Amino acid sequence: MKPSKNIVSTAIKDLTDYFNSTDFSKAILLGIALTIPIIVGVKLDALQIGITITVGALLASPSDVSGSIRHKISGILFATLLAMIVSLIGGYLHLSLWLLFPILGILMFGISYLAIYGFRASLISFSGLLALVLSFSKVSGGMEPYERFLLIGIGGLWYVALSLLRHFIFPKAPTEYYLSKTLRLTADYLRTRGELVAETTDRAELLKKLLNTQTELTAIHETLRDILISSRTGSGKSDYEGKRMLIFVQLVDMLELAMANPVDYSKTDTLFNQNPQQLADFQGLLFAMSSRLNVISANISNPKKLRHNAKIVEFQEKIKNDISEYASGSNENFDENILMLKNLFKYQKEQIKKIEKIEWLLKNPAQREISLLKKEDSRRFLTKQNYDFEVLAENFNMRSPIFKHSLRLGVMTMIGYGAGMLFSVQNPYWILLTLIVIMRPTFGLTKTRSKERTIGTLIGGALAVGIVLLTQNTTVYGILAIVSLVIAFSMVQRNYKAAATFITLSVVFIYALLRPDIFNVIQYRVMDTLIGAGLATLGNLLLWPAWEMQGMQKTLLETIKANRIYLEEIIGFYNKKGAIPSQYKVARKKAFLAMSDLSAAFQRMTQEPKSKQKNLDKFYEIAMLNHTFLSSLASLSTYILNNPTTPASENFNKVSSKIVQNLLDAEAILKYEIAAETEKEDTDVEDIFEATFGKKIIFSEDGLPKENDFHLKIEEAHLVREQLKWLLAMSKKIQKIVRETNF
Structure with a gap:
């Protein structure tokens, strides 16, 4: 009975978390943003206008992610502006087949390359990519490009208004x-x-x-x-x-x-x-x-x-x-x-x-x-993003994963759209849509997304067939389309497979309201997804692949450097005492973030082909060593910060300087400032430590007024001594493994 109770309890907890999440509230908001313009459009006999405003709201929504309201609204407005410009250009691409393919490739590259400015910029970039893909669809009927340009802008502003309203109603x-x-x-x-x-x-x-x-x-x-x-x-x-x-x-x-x-x-x-x-x-x-x-x-x-x-x-x-x-x-x-x-x-x-x-x-x-x-x-604790033009210029080379990804996406969208036209696919832009959603800078993420998208689409297609066989009621289709869309958007960050299932259901039922040949829609939807997923995986495998191993050296360098700076702050505080400086906490934050980046990079590496998992055991050992090193730093700093401590001894500074030097040497090897082959001659860690501290803790009780003071000093000496010994051994081992690893 107990395991089943735990399962039920966990399920209830997960369900409660889902309904309370910002993902769910945003999905409800998006459902309102997409539904009201269409309802008003039907009532006023202006359905095409309502649909285009809905598209504008949809294109603005990706940038609506958690963060400060100022950053959120700025992101939505930039996404709307980019979507308007791209939609205007996309509206004229059909005029010449010769111009369509090169301009499509160039635009896909340029818009995708904006992701170099960080996470929020990548979401704005996605809005631009989605706007370009949707400009190939017939959602706006026979509307002029400039009319669509303006209505998409109105849709974006409509979504901004709803986001602000939600913020003022539920600010907390x-x-x-x-x-x-x-x-x-x-x-x-x-x-x-x-x-x-x-x-x-x-x-x-x-x-x-x-x-x-x-x-x-x-x-x-x-x-x-x-x-x-x-x-x-x-x-x-x-x-x-x-x-x-x-x-x-x-x-x-x-x-x-x-x-x-x-x-x-x-x-x-x-x-x-x-x-x-x-x-x-x-x-x-x-x-x-x-x-x-x-x-x-x-x-x-x-x-x-x-x-x-x-x-x-x-x-x-x-x-x-x-x-x-x-x-x-x-x-x-x-x-x-x-x-x-x-x-x-x-x-x-x-x-x-x-x-x-x-x-x-x-x-x-x-x-x-x-x-x-x-x-x-x-x-001081905010991570500031650099938006200078120099960032674009510095990364405009084949060493940048984002540059390679943008180039890859540009080429694959041209191939994908060409394949759709060659095989007379009903909606070739669905192939492009699959490509921009699935393709990621690294192979592992793309492979996972391709698999989840394919499985989700097949499940969604099968469910849609079952529902269509049960009922042909258009009211049911309309309700299911809206509910599926809300669930799909709320699940994108949580469970992409489930999101793909509900997106498929939503698309199928929306088309079911517009066209009678619903089984053809399901068939083409599945086929286009399979083509897009296959092209995305092949593109990441064959065109300028960005294997995680290529960036592991930089990630590891940043982790070791962050740990070293954190250690230096701890040493500084132990020597000076007084109030905890803000730069100490900033250094701690950066060490935690760097460790998370290293862990995530290793996880992505495990998803890549076996042939590309070079030195996987070494990278795992390095990741765990850095995590243990950070835990030991946390132990040392927590004790020093929360207990009255004696002045830092000369021995403490001598050993801690050696630890810092070991980390600096590891950084130098990673930056090729020290040849990996030439190892410094050094005594064994145990010898260095014992030569400095001795084998046992020795304290004299002479002059101590209270026995309790003596015990406190023994506790401090024991913990500081143990952590220093541990940190020294790990710093030496990190340096050794870095020397032995072939990046």
Whole structure:
């Protein structure tokens, strides 16, 4: 019964998340934007005008993604302007077959190349590509190109008006949704950490799961930064936004704490095997914190429903007793296991403080009780996109994946449209539509999209046939077309296969309202999708392929560099003490983002042909080493930031400088500034460390006024010493693997 209950619970949770998501609300908005102009057009006997305005709204919609309202509206307006210009040009392409193919290729290349400016620019680019493809359709009937140009502009402005209306009616919805999602993902991260504490054969799988959750969390953190920081800088001081910003800060700190790994698993395995109750209590505390975050997530918009939960306090008391019992049974003055348990517990207590702070902030304390972040400090955390013309010029070469993708897309659309005309396909532009939706800069993503699009189209076609055989009622077709369209757009980012299924259903039923030969429509839809998917896959395989391995060197360089800068900030703070500088948190953010990029690049590499997965085992080892290195940095920084520490010793600076130098050497190898073959002569890591720190922690109790101070110093020395030793070993190993890897 229990597994089935878990499945039902997960399904309900996923369904609730789906209906609360910004994807679903945007899909509803798009459904309204597309339906009303057509209804008004029918009523006024101006259906073609209504359809063209609908097309304008559709072309404006891709840029409506989560972020600040200013960035969102700017993106929609730019997308509308590009769609208008491209539609005007596309309206005249049919006049000459000789001009059609080269201009089609050039336009596809140029519009696609705009994606070089980042994610939002890629969505604007997609609007332009879609406008060009739809200019080949007959959706606007016998309308003049300039008339379509103006009506598409009106459609875009209509969508802007609806987006602004939604924002003013539900201004808090995106913030609440993404904060809730961040809480849930952080809860998942803590639960996985709890599972990792136990000795298990699936530890490698759990680490992979941990890395995937971290990548997803980092992406959502970026979205929340844009929503919260941009809204504060654009609209002045807001108590609501300020408090939500502070909750977000707690969640970012929680990720660092959750990443922190202050213990060696081999040591905890030995200890917990001898003391299974300690393992159960530490796991229980992590699971209790995870459950509490899920409860907060479910009640984020109504914190009054949050009831006191004694489980966290209960497990805290159990762990305190476990440590006391273990200490009383130990014969050594300073047992390393006691220090390890105390440090591990300290990290959990810091995590509990963060959860308590989030609950306190949610319960709307008075303004005077909280200290909001300064705008100037918060703006430093935004990732700024460079929109200079130089970016276009710098990437205009075959080393750029976006340049190669744009070139590939231009060639394949000419071939695709030519194939459609040659074989007298009913709607050749459907082939182009499939190409622009499926083709991605890398082979792995294109292959996955092709597969999902093909399967989704076949399922959609089969469902459409079944429904047509059951009923020929046009009212049913109209309702199903609208519902399918809304579901399709809400699923594009979540499940592309499901989205493709509902897009097919929507297209088929829209055509069913206009044409009687619905089975031919289904047949051609499936055939055009198969042609487009086949061409997309072949194009990525044969035309200037961009294999992930070609960009792995740059991605790895950025990751190592980000980790080094983060380490340098930690070293600087340990030496200077005082207030936590904002550049420390910026460095931490960049290290997390770089690690997520490396993880995503490795995942894409695994989707490529086996022959192109060169040194896959090495890249996996490098990715995991960098993740472990970042976890160790998080452990070190968390301890230094949250505990009163002694002045940084000369030995600390000596070893930490060696770690920084190892990372600099790894960067130099990747930049070809040091030949990979010439390895620096160096003593063994253990020898360097022991020559500096010695084999044991040695403290003199002379002059210490309190015994407690002595214990605190021992704890600090133990944790800092262990992390430094671990970081030194990993930095040396990273450098070694980079030398051995043939990029």
